[in-house]
Amino acid sequence: MIDWNRLISDPVLQSLGALLREQFGVWVGVVDAFGKTYPAGDAGVEPFNRPVCVRFCSKAVTLERRATSGDAEPKTSTCARSNRRWNEQATPGLDDVATHCHAGLSAMVIAFDEDAGAARSTHQNTPPAGRACLYISGYVHTEHAYERLGNIRALLKANQLAPETEAATDAMMDTIPRLDRREREFMRGVAGQFVARARRLLGEDEGDGAAAKIRVPGTNYYGMIGSSRPVLHLFDTISMVAHSNSTILIQGENGTGKELIARALHAESPRRDRPFVALNCAAVASDLIASELFGHKRGAFSGAHRDRDGLVEEANGGTLFLDEIGDMELHLQVKLLRFLQEGTFIPVGGSQERKVNVRVLCATNQDLEALVREGKFRKDLFFRVNVINLVSPPLRARKGDIEVLANHFLSSASKRHHRPQKSLSAAAMQQLRAHAWPGNVRELENEIERLVILSGEDEVIGAQLLSERISPTEDDEEFGDFDGMQMPDAVERLERAMMLKTLRETGWNKSETARILGVSRRNLIRKVARFKLEGDLED
Structure with a gap:
């Protein structure tokens, strides 16, 4: 039998639950085979206390009417039935099942027991009392948000559960988090740690054999997976520096998981229960970054119809992550430097100085030292953000x-x-x-x-x-066989082969190819035309 009190009172599980609850606004807990929920995280928090769920929990909800026969009963469901269904769907191992409740809110569930099939097959009509799973719920997927939220709104109205006004309904729907793929991946990593910890707690009562059943491929560290020496060294370094308040610069190529590192630093820090706010400096127009960061006053510029707080105030007490900081304009670097040094800022169009307590993490895929030499990045800002340097290995x-x-x-x-x-x-x-x-x-x-x-x-x-760039054809140009060639011809042949190989590997991305080969993009384009490499581009 499961010791529920031990599970929900474990400080590690409470910390992981609180992290997900505060970071993403989701509901986290454990559900048993009878549909009873045990919330994980802050003590005393009800598992489903959001306005939408409070209304759906109030009665059995009519999902659809079967119009094929006049006397057919409508199909109804309740939260308890959804919870029991989650338990039945949960699978063994650390693999999660993406599901939803009867109202249409998304959920992620993972079983604690290793042999889920056996637990269900013993007594088909009686729920296995020892069966339990982790649930993370109460959100919708960003890519399906429009359709899913529309269905939830329609279900509220059909069951006379919607507020009296459209404005109140809109406000209630706005409390439902919309989570994108990267946020769900991060939740999945934390969920894996939750389940592994829960299994260790449950397995301690059954001997070492139960705990040894947990099989994790490599190390899963806040959504980052690996077992190689560079990655394990990175994980150790994150744990070591996360508790400081120093600014950290995360460097690495695109696609190496720099934001995952930033989220892990936040999750390991004493600020884990406060907001994590991210801004991609390359994705926002340069004339809007100051407003995004520091907010603005009404009338500060065209379109500023009201006062607006910036991201630094949203992150107060927590962590601010500035991605692609190398793309920030010089005049904005001055404002950022002042903020990092003093912890103060002035909103755009404002006159009064404000102060916040924020830890700043920065990331870039560029060589900031080279940008300093070229005059594109301030030297004083470089030394200010480069207090601690973490490199995400390719x-x-x-x-x-x-x-x-x-x-x-x-x-x-x-x-x-x-x-x-x-x-x-x-x-x-x-x-x-x-x-x-x-x-x-x-x-x-x-x-x-x-x-x-x-x-x-x-x-x-x-x-x-496999894609052509990964499994090249046998007639690809080789690097060797320079017999009988003079040096200029051999060098030209080697250049052509290296360019063609790298272009294929990068999907003919010339900027990335130039970076890998260590040449300028203009020089690469000139030689691609000279060697007539575009003729080798497959459709």
Whole structure:
């Protein structure tokens, strides 16, 4: 039998639950086979206390009417039935099941027991009392938010549960978090730690054998997965520096998980219960970044119809993450430097100075020292943000993690696309290990998703399905065989081969190719035209 008090009172599980609750506004807890919920996180918090759920919990909800016969009863459901269904759907291992409640709110559930099938098969008509699972719920997927929120609104109205006015309904719907794929991936990583901890607690009463059943491929550290020396060193460093208030600069190529590092630093820090706020400096127009960061006063510029707080105030007491800081304009760097030094700022169009307590994390895929030499980045700001430097290793420097990551992405993509659990053939895995991965982990994840879709119902994926840039054709130009050639011709041939190979690996991304080869983009374009390489571009 499960010791529920031990589970919900464990400080580690409470901390992980509170992290997800505060960071994403979701509901986190444990549900048993009878549909009873035990919230994890802050003591005394009801598991489903949001306005939408309070209304849906108030009565059995009519989901649809079966119009095929005049006397047919309408189909109804309750929160308890949804909870019991979550328990039945939860699977063993650390793999989650993406599901939803009867009202249409999304949920992520993971079973605590290893043998879920056995737990259900013993007594088909009696819920197994020892069966339990973690649930994370009360949100919708960003990519399906419009449709899902519309369905929830319609269900409220059909059951006379909606507020009296449209404005009140809008306000209530705004309390439902919309989470994108990256946020759900982070939740999945924290959920894995929650389940592993819960199993250890439950297994201690049954001997070492129960705890030893937990099998995690590599180390899962706040959504980052790996077992290679560079990655484990990074995890140790994050744990070491997370408790300080120093500014941290995270450097690494695109696709290496710099934001995951920032979120892990926040989750490990004493600020974990306060907001984590992120801004991509390259995704916001330069003339709007100051307003985004520091807010503005009404009338400060065209379109400023009201006062607005900036991200630094939203992050007060927590963490502010500035991604792609190398793309910030010089005049904005001055304002950021003052904020980092003094902790004070003035909103755009304002006159009164404000002060906040925020830890700043910065990230870039550029060489800031080179930008300083070129006069594109302030030297004093560089020294201010580079107090602690963390480097996210590229995938080519951690090739021992390729198999671990590939299997992880295979599992998640197979479930996401409702395909059978798949594996890679030995030849396919060998090709993946040999590839340079200029797009890093993101490129590997996209390639695995492509393979899962193209392989249909096949359970083993062969090398023939790999992309051309990963499994090149045999007639690719070789680097060797310079016999009888003079040096200028040999150098030209080597240049052409290196350019063609790298262009194919990057999907003909000239900027990325120039960066990898260490040449300017203009020089690369000139030589691509000279060598007539565009003729080798496949459709």
